[in-house]
Amino acid sequence: MKKKIAIIAHNGKKAEMVQFLNENREILQSKAIHLIATGTTGAKTETAGFEVEKLLSGPIGGDAQIAAKVAEGQIQMVIFFRDPMDKHPHEPDIFMLMRICDVHNIPLATNPATAKLLIQGI
Numbered sequence: 001m002k003k004k005i006a007i008i009a010h011n012g013k014k015a016e017m018v019q020f021l022n023e024n025r026e027i028l029q030s031k032a033i034h035l036i037a038t039g040t041t042g043a044k045t046e047t048a049g050f051e052v053e054k055l056l057s058g059p060i061g062g063d064a065q066i067a068a069k070v071a072e073g074q075i076q077m078v079i080f081f082r083d084p085m086d087k088h089p090h091e092p093d094i095f096m097l098m099r100i101c102d103v104h105n106i107p108l109a110t111n112p113a114t115a116k117l118l119i120q121g122i
Ligand SMILES: O=C(CO)COP(=O)(O)O
Pocket: 008, 009, 010, 011, 037, 038, 039, 040, 041, 042, 056, 057, 058, 059, 062, 063, 094
């Protein structure tokens, strides 16, 4: 079964997400990873030349959709580059997603250094 990785980045972190994906393109392609993303992160990911399943944008429920998939056992890793310097109207959804990852023991990286370690271990 293809491993599914959810990728999410706040606006201030989207460039870092694209950079991270580019730096790890070989691993992602050789391991045939299925990427799934919140709406705008997904659009940027497509522009960078990756295939990605796009859900709703974060503020209108994308984080909640990813959390539901984690709870259902459909996602094996979450890479979520949060912007700690910005406020988010959907903060409850963000915390809910992180909590659900902990409830289900799903690896969650919230910065590129951790994501690099996780992706090398997949
Ligand atoms: O808001 C987000 C995560 O909390 C990300 O959503 P977008 O990828 O749609 O910008």
